[in-house]
Amino acid sequence: MELSFRLPDINDDNLLKDYVREHHLNGETSVSASRGLCHMPFGEWVKQINKNTTFPQEIWGKTYTYLCFDCDKLIGLLDIRCELSENDRWIYGDIGYSVCPAERRKGYATKMLAFAVDVCREHKMKNVILGCYKDNIASARTIINNGGVLAKECDNYKKGKTSQYYIIDVY
Ligand SMILES: CC(C)(COP(=O)(O)OP(=O)(O)OC[C@H]1O[C@@H](n2cnc3c(N)ncnc32)[C@H](O)[C@@H]1OP(=O)(O)O)[C@@H](O)C(=O)NCCC(=O)NCCS
Numbered sequence: 001m002e003l004s005f006r007l008p009d010i011n012d013d014n015l016l017k018d019y020v021r022e023h024h025l026n027g028e029t030s031v032s033a034s035r036g037l038c039h040m041p042f043g044e045w046v047k048q049i050n051k052n053t054t055f056p057q058e059i060w061g062k063t064y065t066y067l068c069f070d071c072d073k074l075i076g077l078l079d080i081r082c083e084l085s086e087n088d089r090w091i092y093g094d095i096g097y098s099v100c101p102a103e104r105r106k107g108y109a110t111k112m113l114a115f116a117v118d119v120c121r122e123h124k125m126k127n128v129i130l131g132c133y134k135d136n137i138a139s140a141r142t143i144i145n146n147g148g149v150l151a152k153e154c155d156n157y158k159k160g161k162t163s164q165y166y167i168i169d170v171y
Contacts (some may be wrong), residue, residue: 001107002071003069003108007067019031026101033096034079052064063083065079076108078096078115082120082125095112095113095120107143112141113142116128128167131164134161134162135161140166148166149166150164150165
């Protein structure tokens with residue numbers, strides 16, 4: 001497994017269309033860490049994602065939305081938010097990710113999160129907060145694999161689910 005990470009560019013249109021299509025075919029209506037990809041023209045999305053790394057957005061601060069590749073294959077998306085307010089960290093979490101359905105259960109998300117924690121370390125964050133639904137065993141295991149400790153559980157009445165928040169200490 002040889003993972004590499006980079007920001008999207010305008011030539012990734014078809015790659016990302018396929019990525020989204022795979023999720024839809026798998027019965028998933030939304031794609032985690034895609035930052036509104038399905039809701040705006042691709043060129044605009046690419047511009048926005050690249051701008052987010054240098055010009056902080058109102059709520060999100062600087063964010064890094066990376067495409068994750070194993071060799072040439074797009075494996076996943078990773079969204080790292082290093083400047084959320086303390087309140088928003090406990091709502092949205094500092095990091096989001098998705099792995100394309102055909103590539104799951106191969107250890108990719110665990111490796112992607114390890115990379116994201118390294119990015120947070122470079123940004124001098126002391127810890128990382130991650131949220132996931134309690135029934136999302138795959139995401140919870142990904143977090144625990146990276147040293148995450150359950151810090152909070154609360155009911156999300158809108159979704160009728162329980163949300164969990166984990167903390168990873170960044171040394
Ligand atoms: C969550 C997600 C990113 C995990 O990706 P992945 O590449 O399959 O994860 P990994 O292969 O690194 O596996 C991580 C752990 O989860 C476990 N796991 C993965 N899929 C699982 C499943 N469907 N059921 C139970 N456990 C599962 C793995 O066995 C592993 O645990 P282990 O190390 O204790 O054996 C992927 O399922 C996904 O994209 N889901 C939809 C988007 C999403 O939920 N994002 C997170 C939002 S909070």
